[in-house]
Amino acid sequence: MLESRLEASLSRCWAWSSKPVVRHFVSRVGSTPTSFRQNTQNESYTIGLMSDLRRFGVAIEGELLDQFDALMEKKGYTNRSEAFRDLARAELVRESAQKPNAIVVGTVTIVYDHHVRLLSEKLTELQHQHHKCVVSALHVHLDHDHCLEVIVLRGKAKDVQQIADSLIATKGVTHGRLIVAVADSGHHH
Numbered sequence: 591m592l593e594s595r596l597e598a599s600l601s602r603c604w605a606w607s608s609k610p611v612v613r614h615f616v617s618r619v620g621s622t623p624t625s626f627r628q629n630t631q632n633e634s635y636t637i638g639l640m641s642d643l644r645r646f647g648v649a650i651e652g653e654l655l656d657q658f659d660a661l662m663e664k665k666g667y668t669n670r671s672e673a674f675r676d677l678a679r680a681e682l683v684r685e686s687a688q689k690p691n692a693i694v695v696g697t698v699t700i701v702y703d704h705h706v707r708l709l710s711e712k713l714t715e716l717q718h719q720h721h722k723c724v725v726s727a728l729h730v731h732l733d734h735d736h737c738l739e740v741i742v743l744r745g746k747a748k749d750v751q752q753i754a755d756s757l758i759a760t761k762g763v764t765h766g767r768l769i770v771a772v773a774d775s776g777h778h779h
């Protein structure tokens with residue numbers, strides 16, 4: 591019963607997904623959704639990514655499912671499949687980021703007071719020392735005193751973590767956080 595409900599909701603999900611990659615799958619497997627949201631941008635750039643999309647049944651306690659649905663709605667998901675896929679990806683990234691030699695991409699966000707003596711210079715120097723890992727940096731002058739910087743790092747998980755730690759631990763940096771966003775599988779499209 592639950593399985594068939596999930597199944598039904600899965601097909602609804604595909605039909606309603608606004609992501610071109612999923613819509614592409616829908617057309618590939620030949621099911622014909624009666625309606626789905628047209629996404630006018632990014633029409634055809636991700637073709638083939640999910641060509642092996644598979645369905646499976648999930649048995650889950652009613653209460654847990656209700657909680658999951660509530661969380662999903664709060665986070666703005668329109669369907670369970672997408673929410674589940676994101677959960678799975680996040681967990682895979684988290685897992686592989688724990689392998690020191692896994693190649694990851696992450697962002698470090700720091701906030702600091704640029705009046706602190708030599709702080710801007712130190713932060714810039716640190717980034718130059720690790721220029722091979724620093725992909726890009728965004729600087730925002732938040733207010734009279736504070737700067738926010740977002741630094742994109744790519745490299746071995748241990749290096750990315752170490753660079754992030756150094757940036758965040760620099761005296762005068764008031765907030766800092768590393769988010770590992772992508773585990774690079776080495777498979778490129």
Ligand code: NI
Pocket residue numbers: 704729730731732736737738
């Ligand atoms: Ni600034």
